[in-house]
Amino acid sequence: MTELLAVAAITVLAVVSPGADFAMVVRNSYLYGRTTGVLAAAGVAGGVLVHVTYTMLGVGLLIASSTALFTAVKLAGAAYLIYIGVRTFLARADLDVDLSDRPGLSRSGALRSGFLTNALNPKTTLFVVATFTQVVGPDTALWQQAGYGLFMSAAHLGWFALVALFFSHSRLRGAMLRRQKALNRSIGSVLVGLGVTLGLAR
Numbered sequence: 163m164t165e166l167l168a169v170a171a172i173t174v175l176a177v178v179s180p181g182a183d184f185a186m187v188v189r190n191s192y193l194y195g196r197t198t199g200v201l202a203a204a205g206v207a208g209g210v211l212v213h214v215t216y217t218m219l220g221v222g223l224l225i226a227s228s229t230a231l232f233t234a235v236k237l238a239g240a241a242y243l244i245y246i247g248v249r250t251f252l253a254r255a256d257l258d259v260d261l262s263d264r265p266g267l268s269r270s271g272a273l274r275s276g277f278l279t280n281a282l283n284p285k286t287t288l289f290v291v292a293t294f295t296q297v298v299g300p301d302t303a304l305w306q307q308a309g310y311g312l313f314m315s316a317a318h319l320g321w322f323a324l325v326a327l328f329f330s331h332s333r334l335r336g337a338m339l340r341r342q343k344a345l346n347r348s349i350g351s352v353l354v355g356l357g358v359t360l361g362l363a364r
Contacts, residue, residue: 168297169310176289177321182243182356186279187322189250189349190272191329198272199326205276207319212281213290214311232284236360239282243357251350
């Protein structure tokens with residue numbers, strides 16, 4: 163029970179900390195609507211499962227201990243965030259305040275944006291690896307470890323789905339769309355800043 167509570171507490175604190183996942187879900191939710199935002203949240207949850215899977219296979223320890231592999235993952239994640247950030251910053255503010263879900267991003271594109279943002283984030287790598295190595299004991303059954311991993315993914319899905327629902331609310335979204343040029347630049351700058359910080363971090 164102590165192990166479960168520790169995993170739950172660490173996961174909740176990690177999930178609610180603002181970062182790249184949060185910025186991506188907010189971006190998709192206010193620009194394209196609730197469905198796209200929730201799909202991005204599902205993509206984030208899928209990315210967490212990638213980290214959990216390779217950590218359970220032992221690859222996570224290799225990535226965390228290999229400077230070259232960790233740097234490669236870090237730079238790929240940084241490049242993706244900078245790319246999306248620049249596109250968001252330069253996007254034309256030509257969406258009218260029509261609050262229906264917009265076809266500007268396909269369902270697969272929405273899933274992919276959330277998935278890649280999380281799967282290429284080395285901070286999530288370290289979070290999952292640290293949790294499994296510091297909290298989960300060597301005698302913990304494989305099915306329990308899998309359960310912890312599913313909980314981590316579900317926690318991300320639940321939290322970011324709530325974020326998507328909040329930022330796609332008609333009144334808030336309408337206000338944001340009326341200021342979309344400034345918001346695009348703000349969110350784009352945040353994503354680029356996160357990418358640069360991630361790329362330069364040691």
